[in-house]
Amino acid sequence: MPSIIAALLNSLDIAMLLFVIAVGLNIIFGVLNIINFAHGGLYMLGAYFTYTLVGRLGLPFWPALLLAPLAVAAIAAVLERLVLYRVYGRHVTDSLLLTFALLLIIDEGVRMIWGSGIHVVRPPELLQGRVNFAGVSYPLYSAFVITSGVVLLAALWALFNRTRIGRVVRAAAIDRDMAQTIGINVPAVVTGVFAFGAWIAAIGGVVAAPMRAIDPGMGDKIIIESFIVVVIGGLGSFPGALLGALVLGLIHGFGGRYLPQINLVLPYIGMALVLLWRPHGLLGRRAAA
Amino acid sequence: MAKNFFALFKSGLVSLLALAVLLPQAQAQQPIRLGGIFIMSGAASVYGKFAQQGIQLAVDEINAAGGVLGRKLEFRIEDSQGKADVAIQAARKLVFQDRVDALLGLDSSGVATGLVPVMPELRRPLIITHAATPDATGKLCNRYTFRISVNVNQNMMAAAHVAADSGAKRWTTIGPDYAFGHQSWEYFSKYLKELKPDVELMKETAFPRFGNEDFTPFINSVMAAEPDGVLISVWGGDLVNFVRQARNLGFFDRDMQVLMTVGAATEVLSALGEDMPEGVWLGTRYWFDAHDNPVNQAFVKAYMKRYKTPPSYNAEGAYAAVYAYKAAMEKAGSADPEKVTEALSDLGFQAPNGEISFRAGDHQAVVGPTWGRAAAMNSDYGIRMLDPVRSFKGEDVTPSVEETGCRL
Numbered sequence: 001m002p003s004i005i006a007a008l009l010n011s012l013d014i015a016m017l018l019f020v021i022a023v024g025l026n027i028i029f030g031v032l033n034i035i036n037f038a039h040g041g042l043y044m045l046g047a048y049f050t051y052t053l054v055g056r057l058g059l060p061f062w063p064a065l066l067l068a069p070l071a072v073a074a075i076a077a078v079l080e081r082l083v084l085y086r087v088y089g090r091h092v093t094d095s096l097l098l099t100f101a102l103l104l105i106i107d108e109g110v111r112m113i114w115g116s117g118i119h120v121v122r123p124p125e126l127l128q129g130r131v132n133f134a135g136v137s138y139p140l141y142s143a144f145v146i147t148s149g150v151v152l153l154a155a156l157w158a159l160f161n162r163t164r165i166g167r168v169v170r171a172a173a174i175d176r177d178m179a180q181t182i183g184i185n186v187p188a189v190v191t192g193v194f195a196f197g198a199w200i201a202a203i204g205g206v207v208a209a210p211m212r213a214i215d216p217g218m219g220d221k222i223i224i225e226s227f228i229v230v231v232i233g234g235l236g237s238f239p240g241a242l243l244g245a246l247v248l249g250l251i252h253g254f255g256g257r258y259l260p261q262i263n264l265v266l267p268y269i270g271m272a273l274v275l276l277w278r279p280h281g282l283l284g285r286r287a288a289a
Numbered sequence: 290m291a292k293n294f295f296a297l298f299k300s301g302l303v304s305l306l307a308l309a310v311l312l313p314q315a316q317a318q319q320p321i322r323l324g325g326i327f328i329m330s331g332a333a334s335v336y337g338k339f340a341q342q343g344i345q346l347a348v349d350e351i352n353a354a355g356g357v358l359g360r361k362l363e364f365r366i367e368d369s370q371g372k373a374d375v376a377i378q379a380a381r382k383l384v385f386q387d388r389v390d391a392l393l394g395l396d397s398s399g400v401a402t403g404l405v406p407v408m409p410e411l412r413r414p415l416i417i418t419h420a421a422t423p424d425a426t427g428k429l430c431n432r433y434t435f436r437i438s439v440n441v442n443q444n445m446m447a448a449a450h451v452a453a454d455s456g457a458k459r460w461t462t463i464g465p466d467y468a469f470g471h472q473s474w475e476y477f478s479k480y481l482k483e484l485k486p487d488v489e490l491m492k493e494t495a496f497p498r499f500g501n502e503d504f505t506p507f508i509n510s511v512m513a514a515e516p517d518g519v520l521i522s523v524w525g526g527d528l529v530n531f532v533r534q535a536r537n538l539g540f541f542d543r544d545m546q547v548l549m550t551v552g553a554a555t556e557v558l559s560a561l562g563e564d565m566p567e568g569v570w571l572g573t574r575y576w577f578d579a580h581d582n583p584v585n586q587a588f589v590k591a592y593m594k595r596y597k598t599p600p601s602y603n604a605e606g607a608y609a610a611v612y613a614y615k616a617a618m619e620k621a622g623s624a625d626p627e628k629v630t631e632a633l634s635d636l637g638f639q640a641p642n643g644e645i646s647f648r649a650g651d652h653q654a655v656v657g658p659t660w661g662r663a664a665a666m667n668s669d670y671g672i673r674m675l676d677p678v679r680s681f682k683g684e685d686v687t688p689s690v691e692e693t694g695c696r697l
Binding site for chain 2: 003006007010013014107108111115116117118119120122130137139141142211212213215216217218220221222252253254255256257258260261263264
């Protein structure tokens with residue numbers, strides 16, 4: 001029994017990080033109608049900024065959690081204004097190529113600025129060590145990851161369903177022209193949404209920094225996983241991102257524990273099964289964001 | 290104006306013609322070109338960076354001392370991205386387009402398995418400086434392929450000695466799910482069983498995907514099986530992730546022998562710093578502090594002066610390979626690829642990790658790894674040092690040519 005609980009807790013912490021990345025992808029897809037490859041790069045930037053702030057400048061972790069995502073959001077806003085807006089309304093492959101190019105540029109930029117070495121950031125004092133939970137010894141930091149995922153989930157849900165900003169964004173997602181007509185500044189909303197998605201990705205990067213190796217390949221790795229989440233859950237679906245992340249988290253958590261011989265292919269088998277059964281993902285075709 | 294231009298054109302044409310006549314003469318003084326293939330991008334690119342620095346240092350030293358056979362050395366590096374097909378393409382480009390005289394490099398067993406069989410077609414010598422699969426100098430061996438670095442058999446023979454002396458009885462492994470991880474466990478099991486017939490090699494092993502980010506499920510399942518000893522062949526950024534996650538789960542607090550087969554890579558040690566737990570056994574193909582000979586002292590000193598960090602095993606392998614080519618070209622009296630290939634076989638020369646030679650039977654250098662226990666931090670380098678250190682002699686850990694399955 002403890003081993004099942006351990007696998008479950010582990011699945012949850014993998015799932016929460018994946019959710020944070022995938023939900024940003026889905027929000028951006030919902031409003032901008034682009035599949036943002038560069039999302040992995042933005043996540044990586046969040047982690048590298050954390051390394052600079054905490055590892056190099058010696059700041060505590062908490063201000064980094066505030067500052068790094070803001071910096072990444074600002075970079076994203078500039079990228080959107082300078083480059084991305086040119087491909088709106090074009091075929092989706094154009095935006096795929098463009099954002100993939102951005103990912104490569106961010107990858108190389110990171111290597112030029114921070115070098116190709118592997119870096120680590122220590123968890124804050126408060127979150128070092130382990131807790132006992134139902135007979136399982138569990139790293140405190142993983143508990144923090146799960147908690148921040150849940151908090152972010154609740155905050156996003158409230159934002160989109162309970163506030164005026166959320167309604168404006170949803171309006172811009174459903175019908176851009178109509179939104180423009182009734183006086184919504186759509187270009188500003190679009191820039192804001194892209195920066196917001198990047199902000200979420202960077203939060204993922206900051207949260208990941210103390211538990212994962214920071215290296216120039218981390219953005220590529222997470223984006224592949226996040227695409228699997230999005231395919232399973234349904235592109236553009238907010239609850240889909242959560243469901244997909246949970247499914248993939250469980251596949252990793254239990255697959256690695258109980259089916260180690262085939263853990264390599266399990267995520268892809270899961271993805272293939274979902275696609276056969278529901279080609280648009282488990283919760284696809286719902287209203288975006 | 291037009292007339293002037295025509296005159297200029299004519300004189301240009303004349304000097305071009307003159308150049309064409311003189312060119313064969315000049316060719317004798319052309320530099321000797323080396324082509325390196327390493328991982329230069331992505332998560333493991335730090336290994337490529339160290340190798341590049343090692344080559345640069347060797348080439349600059351050799352050129353400053355007059356070059357090889359009176360010719361300067363030049364080198365060019367291509368990115369393998371850790372993928373076999375990319376590496377093959379890179380090798381073809383280096384040979385056919387850049388016209389390099391010799392190749393060196395390869396950071397992954399997967400890359401080596403793909404590229405080694407192509408070497409007879411390329412007709413250039415290749416010195417492998419990092420990739421460790423026994424197959425490269427075993428069942429896939431060929432005339433053109435040499436390896437200067439410690440391979441899996443050699444390292445696992447040494448690991449088996451460390452394991453046998455530790456007294457632990459029940460052993461399992463955590464390794465990357467490709468040739469390297471599986472072969473490490475296979476050879477470790479074989480050699481340990483020979484040394485200590487009463488050990489138990491457990492069925493509960495864990496092979497997470499290479500590039501896996503979350504090792505927790507695998508760590509949990511190995512801990513649940515309660516082994517006395519664990520062989521860990523995870524490497525690079527994966528090893529950094531693994532160690533930190535294992536630490537969080539109390540893996541290193543258990544009464545358990547932990548052997549990390551390539552744990553003393555300075556790339557990993559400098560990333561982890563104090564997070565590398567004290568007391569675990571770390572293996573490496575080369576440890577800068579373990580070889581008391583003038584070549585090593587000069588190498589470490591020059592490397593530290595230039596790059597402000599101790600050389601990793603990958604830097605040393607690449608550095609030594611350049612000197613191996615120098616020795617072979619001087620022995621052959623030529624940089625002709627066929628003659629150099631011939632000269633490399635059975636060539637002995639002084640490398641930082643000692644006097645080494647490429648065996649004629651399989652072209653594997655007879656070298657041994659260094660193992661040591663993670664000890665106190667060295668604050669200048671920001672890495673844990675090894676203490677005690679055990680350096681294994683090549684002759685003691687290299688299996689016979691018959692055992693490797695190589696037929697040249």
